[in-house]
Amino acid sequence: MMQEVAGIIPAAGLGSRLGQMPFSKELFPLGFKAEGTPKVVSEYLLELMREGGAEQVCFIVRSGKWDIPGYFGDGSNYNMAFAYLLMNRPYGTPFSVDQAYSFVKGKTIVFGFPDILVEPADVFTQLLVKLQETNATIVLGLFEVEHPHKWDMVETDKAGNVKTIVPKPESSDLTMAWCLAVWSPEFTEFMHQDLQQIEPQFIVGERKELPMGAVIQAAIENGMIVQSVCFTGGSCLDVGTPEDLKKAIKRLT
Template sequence: MDTPLPIVGLIPAAGLATRLQPLPFSKELYPIGFGSEGEIIGHPKVAAAYLVEQMAAGGAEQLYFILRSGKWDIPAYFGDGSSYSLNIAYMLMGLPFGAPYSADQAYTFVKDKLVLFGFPDILLAEPGAFAHLVAKQAETEADVVLGVFEVDNPDKWDVVELHSDGSIANVYPKPHQSKSIYAWAFACWSPSFTAFMHAYLQQIQESISTSGKELSIGAVLQAAIKNGLRVQGVQFSKDSCLDIGTPEDLRKAIIKYT
């Protein structure tokens, strides 16, 4: 990728997958479809492999998985990342207050880099998805670029207010009602957003810890917008993202990718 900053991938994998339990392994390793070489069908392909491959194609040379204690099957499966032609490191979740705090666990290692961020239980079907975000960030110098797509059920996603010039005015995490039909599912952000998130999470840590609720990345994005950071969006097709976090959606993914 044509960017002056090193590119790294950041994958929060500390969730409990309560909607899919009981499972005999981490949901990130659920087999969905098969790898292939030309017309030859290869080995079963696990859910998180789709994201790892997309980040590698987007220019990432280093990936960080943020894990919950006990999810040792993930590093056992992906190893050092050499089979994906990149380096993979693993960190343990610190504060159990949601994906932003998991992502911030890697702050020291990613603070001066361009970050590719995605959820390992959301499958990206768009070829070169992250490459498009990196190109948009280089073009606009936005603090954050989001991959957005049309959804039928906005209450299950972080909805965005997308303008015709690609700018995003607001992010609404899983709203009860929404006029927007667009949501985001993956991102590319610069050191300016990494720094903002790090400071913001420290600022609200006490209130979050007493609330008993988890914070979403969408809520941090909205706070960043309100504090003057610039967020852009790249629009993808309606069927470009598929969340496998529920049994119904997992079944759809198995059918689609098998």
């Protein structure tokens, strides 16, 4: 039986790739809602999470990004419950995600990045089904990408088991990258304990920033089952760069 489903959205980034903006990048207007009003980029991820059964979502924000809770409020407009947590360990996405540990431990997690547009609409539903069917600890959503150096590339076996995650390689024969994930309480606990052990390296400056893929790779190396679903007919578009933002604007307007 699956635990309660909760979403985690890391929204603490500076958005520096897009240059100076008058608002948080997660609130960039992109397309329109059914009623004709403007839609912001992170609403697409929220819709995916709601479709996957998430009833509550934790946004991890940094001090100063108060426009995000100001825009989304308590979540009632989305038939969900929203919470906002402050990032206090600026060492990468896993540390931001771990900020929600006390609130989500014991729950099944749906996770995505608020500046990546993903199709199809039932991605999280498919990932959660795979999580149950395979008894995996984590299931990654994989998509074909044109530029491996922008993504965490993923090597799997024929059964879909993730063997290796290669972060942003200069070149690669791998064609599939991950940009969504669901995981069990076991991974939430593993990540929490793993980050506690390695955090001193970041505090003293030995390491600077930890990507999410590195923690997933550590879970693989510790014997956890990491599965995947390949969405070969789907798409993922990171709108965090000007060139890809232009593509998204053309697609949605």
